[in-house]
Amino acid sequence: MILNHPSGRQAASCCWPSVLIFFSALILLLGAPLAGQSQTIKDNLRRTVAIPPRVERILSLQPEITRILVALGAADRLVGVDYFISRDDHLFKILFPGGTRLPVVSMPDESVNKELIVRLDPDIIFTSPTELQVPDSIQRSLGIPVVALASMGSFEGLLEEIELVGALTGFKERASELGRYFQEKIRSITESTGPLALEDRPRTYLAFWSSLVRTPVFYEPVQAAGGRNIADNLLPSRLGTIGTVITLEQILKWDPDVILIQGSFLPRERQVTVEGVLEDKRLGSVKAIKQRRVHYTLGFWYWWDPAGVLVETLYLARLFHPEKFGRLDLEKEGNAVYKMFYGKTDVFTDLIKSLDFHEWTK
Amino acid sequence: MSGQNNRRAKGLAVFFLILPLVLFLISLSIGSYGISPRGLFKTVLSVVSPALHPDVPAAYRDILLRIRLPRVLLAMAVGAALSVSGASLQALFKNPLVNEYILGISSGAAFGAALSLVFLGRAFPPQVGGFVFAVVAVGAVLLISGKAESHFISLLLTGIIITAFFSALLSLVEFFASPYVLQALFFWLMGSLSLASWKDLYISLPLIAVGLVILYLLRWRLNVLSMSDEEARSLGVNVRREKMLVIAATTLITAAATAIVGIIGWLGFIVPHLVRMMFGADNRRVVPLSAAMGASIMMIADDIIRGLSSFEIPIGIFTSLVGIPIFLVLLKKTRKVWL
Numbered sequence: 083m084i085l086n087h088p089s090g091r092q093a094a095s096c097c098w099p100s101v102l103i104f105f106s107a108l109i110l111l112l113g114a115p116l117a118g119q120s121q122t123i124k125d126n127l128r129r130t131v132a133i134p135p136r137v138e139r140i141l142s143l144q145p146e147i148t149r150i151l152v153a154l155g156a157a158d159r160l161v162g163v164d165y166f167i168s169r170d171d172h173l174f175k176i177l178f179p180g181g182t183r184l185p186v187v188s189m190p191d192e193s194v195n196k197e198l199i200v201r202l203d204p205d206i207i208f209t210s211p212t213e214l215q216v217p218d219s220i221q222r223s224l225g226i227p228v229v230a231l232a233s234m235g236s237f238e239g240l241l242e243e244i245e246l247v248g249a250l251t252g253f254k255e256r257a258s259e260l261g262r263y264f265q266e267k268i269r270s271i272t273e274s275t276g277p278l279a280l281e282d283r284p285r286t287y288l289a290f291w292s293s294l295v296r297t298p299v300f301y302e303p304v305q306a307a308g309g310r311n312i313a314d315n316l317l318p319s320r321l322g323t324i325g326t327v328i329t330l331e332q333i334l335k336w337d338p339d340v341i342l343i344q345g346s347f348l349p350r351e352r353q354v355t356v357e358g359v360l361e362d363k364r365l366g367s368v369k370a371i372k373q374r375r376v377h378y379t380l381g382f383w384y385w386w387d388p389a390g391v392l393v394e395t396l397y398l399a400r401l402f403h404p405e406k407f408g409r410l411d412l413e414k415e416g417n418a419v420y421k422m423f424y425g426k427t428d429v430f431t432d433l434i435k436s437l438d439f440h441e442w443t444k
Numbered sequence: 445m446s447g448q449n450n451r452r453a454k455g456l457a458v459f460f461l462i463l464p465l466v467l468f469l470i471s472l473s474i475g476s477y478g479i480s481p482r483g484l485f486k487t488v489l490s491v492v493s494p495a496l497h498p499d500v501p502a503a504y505r506d507i508l509l510r511i512r513l514p515r516v517l518l519a520m521a522v523g524a525a526l527s528v529s530g531a532s533l534q535a536l537f538k539n540p541l542v543n544e545y546i547l548g549i550s551s552g553a554a555f556g557a558a559l560s561l562v563f564l565g566r567a568f569p570p571q572v573g574g575f576v577f578a579v580v581a582v583g584a585v586l587l588i589s590g591k592a593e594s595h596f597i598s599l600l601l602t603g604i605i606i607t608a609f610f611s612a613l614l615s616l617v618e619f620f621a622s623p624y625v626l627q628a629l630f631f632w633l634m635g636s637l638s639l640a641s642w643k644d645l646y647i648s649l650p651l652i653a654v655g656l657v658i659l660y661l662l663r664w665r666l667n668v669l670s671m672s673d674e675e676a677r678s679l680g681v682n683v684r685r686e687k688m689l690v691i692a693a694t695t696l697i698t699a700a701a702t703a704i705v706g707i708i709g710w711l712g713f714i715v716p717h718l719v720r721m722m723f724g725a726d727n728r729r730v731v732p733l734s735a736a737m738g739a740s741i742m743m744i745a746d747d748i749i750r751g752l753s754s755f756e757i758p759i760g761i762f763t764s765l766v767g768i769p770i771f772l773v774l775l776k777k778t779r780k781v782w783l
Contacts, residue, residue: 170622189619292628295638295756319755327631327756329638330511334503335477347624350565364510364641367502384623 123246125230126211129218133227134205137251141204143188143216145171146232146385148208150244152178153260153388153423154253161202164188166384172348172436173387177424199224206250210385212323232385235300235324237268240388260388263422267392268306271399274406275308283310284402287338287370290381291325292353294362295333298382300324303391304342307398312336330364340401341370345378346390349438377401378439389423393430397442413443453723457733464520464739471516471743474751477507484508515640518648519746520739522637522705523715523763525652525697527738530712531719531730532659532694535666536687537596544698544712547603547691551610552581553702557632558617561625570632571647571703578699581606586691634758635706637746648700655697659731662690666727708760711738714767721774741766 121133140156142148143164151157157178162185167174174181185202188194194216199207207228209217217228231246233239241261248257286309288297297313301324304311319326343354359365359376370376380387380394393416400407416430434442473484487504490497529544537546545551556577557570564573589602618626665686668676676683698712715738716730723729745762 166623170624291631292624293631293639296631316755319757327636327638329476329750329756331475331477331507331750334507334511337503347622351622351624353561353624353628364506366510367506 121250123229123250125217126232126234127214127217127230129230131221131227131229133229133250137205139202139204139206140251141187141199141202141207142167143194144208144210144231144385145174145383146210146240146387147243147247148181149174149177149387150247151251152181154244154248154251154256156247156251156253157181159251160184161204162187162198171384173383173390173429173433176429176432177426194220196220196224199226208247235298235302235382237264237302237306237391240386240391241265244388260423264388264392267419268395271306271395272308275399275403278308280310283308284339284375285310285312285336286340286342286402287312287333287336288342288344288379288381289354289359290344292344292347293327294354294359295330296325296327298324299326303379303395303398306395307402309340309398309402312338333365334368337368338370339373339375341368341376342379342381342398343376344381345437345439346380346383348436377441378437389420389429390433392419416442457723457729460733460740461736464524464736464743467740467743467747468516468520471519471747472508472512474747475507475512476750477503479504479507510642511640514642514645515637515746515750516743518640518645518704519637519742519759521645521649521652522701522708523711523738523740523742524656524735525701525738526708526712527715527734527741528656528659528731529694529698531716531727531734532662532666532690533712534716535670535727535730536690537600538670539600540717542600542713543710544694545607545702545707545709546600547585547695548581548606548610549578549695549698549702550707551607551614553578553699554633554707555610555614555617556580557703558614558621558629561629561632562617562621569647570628571644574703575699577610578702579695581610582691582695582699586688632706635708635760636756636758637705638756640705644704648704651700652697655693655700656735658689658693659697660735662686662693663727663731666690666731670725670727705759708763710760710764710767711741714764714771715741718767718771718774721778 120135123131123133125131138159139161140151140159141162142151142160145164145167148160148163148167151160152174157180160181163181165186165188168182168184168186185198187198187202199220204226207220207226209220209228209230210232211230212232213230217230220226221228229250231243233243241264244257244261244264248254286304288301288304288311290296290298298311299313299316299318301311313326313328316326316328318324341359343352343356343359345352356376356378360371360374362371365371379398380390383390393412396407396410396415396419397412400410400412413431413434416433417428420429421427434440473479473481479487483500483504486497487500487508490500491505491509526544530542533544533546534540534542553574556573556575559577560568560570560573585599585602585606588606589598618629621629665681668679668681669683669686669690673683702708716734719730719733719737723733741763742759745759745766748762748766749757749759
């Protein structure tokens with residue numbers, strides 16, 4: 083994946099944005115769409131993919147792209163989805179109820195039903211870049227263009243994705259509108275926090291992916307909200323991902339001010355809970371535990387939900403800097419963000435209820 | 445000359461028996477949180493008598509007592525358990541290719557843990573499900589192969605079939621599990637000591653200790669059981685009962701270890717061979733030395749993970765990286781494999 087840089091710990095964190103920008107620019111340069119002409123783009127696996135001039139039938143095996151397509155208004159062009167979005171994504175069922183009736187093409191072990199793909203006859207297929215062999219395998223055997231994309235914890239990546247998918251599907255204006263909205267919201271947060279010295283940014287540890295010791299080495303919402311991800315300097319433990327597995331001792335060494343636990347799962351499916359972490363005696367000397375600053379955040383949701391990550395950044399800003407965001411009505415803001423992206427009312431209120439995130443609305 | 449060799453072998457055996465204790469102390473000083481030997485010493489003293497060193501940071505005590513100590517003890521126990529299990533089963537089956545998972549323990553444990561994670565959630569520790577189904581898998585193997593004519597060939601074949609059966613069941617559970625549960629399951633399957641706690645030790649250590657003591661007491665009988673059944677019977681051994689006892693004890697310790705730390709491959713295969721290449725095939729020596737060497741290799745592998753890398757690497761990778769080169773060097777030197 084393009085976001086991984088092998089030249090050292092420091093380089094890994096500081097180069098991510100520049101690498102992203104470089105490839106984003108490449109995408110735009112190569113992929114400037116012209117009506118009626120086929121376009122060539124480079125995806126996140128650095129594959130050059132030729133896209134047909136009109137994209138009417140879309141198969142999305144990447145939940146983040148599926149959500150973007152719905153937000154763009156291209157939901158009716160979806161001819162098939164992956165198993166996660168159809169079966170396990172409790173939010174997507176609210177956003178796009180028709181999605182559950184779409185054919186499911188991929189299975190939990192990442193195998194893909196190629197015969198079904200042929201039957202669905204898509205013009206383009208979206209996959210995630212972590213499934214390294216899948217894009218080439220499908221494209222080679224079926225001759226259908228396959229684009230591997232993911233934001234990988236970066237706002238730049240997400241915005242480029244929205245723009246690219248909008249351009250490829252003919253929803254360029256809507257994509258620009260969503261992009262502008264997203265950027266304005268983030269800008270308003272960073273302007274409110276103002277320039278922050280390093281010591282004014284709460285040092286934050288993120289316990290993601292159902293484990294206390296698995297953490298992302300890059301997660302922009304924390305930075306944008308005026309915090310600091312203390313794992314930012316680490317390399318991912320597997321190429322093509324942004325996650326690593328650390329030791330419990332490392333958490334004590336870091337002594338974070340705040341611990342955030344991925345909470346996008348339904349409460350009954352959570353393996354790591356706020357209560358469990360607060361009661362974990364091994365972490366008893368950690369500042370975040372002593373001050374009881376352990377909270378749920380959304381985190382990845384089989385990649386991101388563009389509206390969700392925006393609301394999450396607002397929530398984190400209030401959590402990190404209550405003196406500046408204390409009066410923020412998160413429920414109202416959250417519902418407005420979801421309305422902007424998906425055109426539905428009270429989605430965030432429903433989400434809070436299903437995830438048991440009542441702390442978010444206090 | 446022979447006397448000199450014997451003394452050398454005895455000296456080496458004593459060295460390997462003491463090694464785990466030395467490594468235990470060294471391991472307590474290794475970790476990403478830098479604590480000097482002096483700091484460690486003061487921490488130990490402050491635990492014994494808090495008044496002696498009241499200035500010791502609370503983090504030092506948490507790291508030493510709640511993180512490093514249970515982790516190192518668990519590494520020792522699991523290393524010893526898997527190695528002794530492998531050594532005993534290789535002797536029992538008279539087959540050098542047998543490992544500790546041959547009777548379906550690993551796939552049974554994996555299925556049990558998956559089932560627990562999917563249907564019972566976090567309220568029920570997956571280790572319990574793992575242990576129960578590891579025992580169920582071995583029970584199924586014994587039950588199915590029990591009446592076959594050539595019993596031990598039948599046992600091995602049934603073990604392979606049961607392994608395949610539980611692997612298929614595991615795939616089925618994975619298919620229906622939510623992705624979040626799968627994340628937790630895959631982490632467990634990788635095999636790791638990263639979340640070792642006293643609770644894990646309370647569950648696994650008594651079971652492992654009981655199994656190890658049984659196998660240690662049976663070590664000379666393993667020599668007899670390595671002979672043909674007729675020869676063993678002529679020496680007054682109740683072959684069937686003794687074999688079942690060995691299988692029960694190996695199941696107990698392997699299931700207890702696997703349920704806590706996941707599947708750690710190769711250890712139970714490599715270590716007994718290392719011991720036999722160095723000290724011969726007498727199980728009176730093989731059993732205790734396998735325990736000592738298995739514990740040592742496991743601690744060294746875990747020390748490498750905790751000391752050298754900034755992130756946790758599945759320990760099975762390092763047990764193989766440490767064990768296999770030694771195995772190959774010895775194989776080349778001795779030019780023989782025990783049977």
